[in-house]
Ligand SMILES: Nc1ncnc2c1ncn2[C@@H]1O[C@H](COP(=O)(O)OP(=O)(O)O)[C@@H](O)[C@H]1O
């Protein structure tokens with residue numbers, strides 16, 4: 559089967575920006591639960607997302623991954639600590655950060671092209687340029703033939719591809735992705751991972767990606783941070799090369815079946831189980 563990028567036309571003209579660094583320093587979040595208790599969701603998390611980095615946060619459900627991503631997105635204030643992008647404090651959502659969630663948030667009454675172009679309209683970009691940019695992005699995600707389709711006509715994987723194109727439309731510095739492939743069947747999920755690697759490669763964006771799949775984290779991340787159960791803290795960090803190997807020879811099977819990949823998978827499985835056991839014992 560031809561990989562999606564084999565069928566793509568020449569790379570669309572996407573302007574590349576350099577970011578220095580998105581920096582999270584000692585970030586903590588407490589929530590007030592509805593029963594009045596204080597929920598400690600995130601505990602002194604520090605991480606750097608460098609220019610063109612692909613940083614993956616991995617952890618069990620409820621460990622604070624979405625809380626961290628929402629704070630980086632500017633949707634949620636930190637209780638303590640700081641988040642800066644190129645040295646500027648992050649205090650609210652902005653066009654410099656594009657977000658993709660697990661559940662697509664496409665407008666059902668707008669077609670694919672208009673959904674992708676939506677953010678550009680709000681940014682005051684003229685109709686012709688909106689259309690041109692949205693078309694280039696649909697090429698990038700392999701949906702050039704679906705510009706006039708409506709969301710209900712698309713599969714789950716295709717809807718997530720529209721979501722990625724829409725998040726890229728305002729030319730953000732960084733893509734924030736919260737379990738974007740979590741609801742997809744395993745084959746589609748693998749295809750989407752490979753597509754995302756090629757998008758990362760071609761656009762030069764930084765990516766912050768959340769998952770609870772060890773394999774997905776290892777395959778995608780240039781850096782994987784492993785989080786403990788609540789309160790979420792970072793218990794391990796790995797710098798990885800698997801995604802670069804894949805980007806070069808595009809043989810996902812060879813990467814995932816390598817001894818090094820299997821050894822790391824087991825090591826991380828052990829870390830996740832140990833931190834889960836420690837929590838139960840506490
Ligand atoms: N708005 C909120 N109010 C109270 N508790 C919350 C709120 N959002 C999340 N939590 C709690 O914070 C913890 C971390 O949640 P979350 O970041 O969604 O975890 P994850 O994305 O890793 O599954 C969970 O225990 C969750 O119940």
Ligand SMILES: [Mg+2]
Pocket residue numbers: 623624625736
């Ligand atoms: Mg979550």
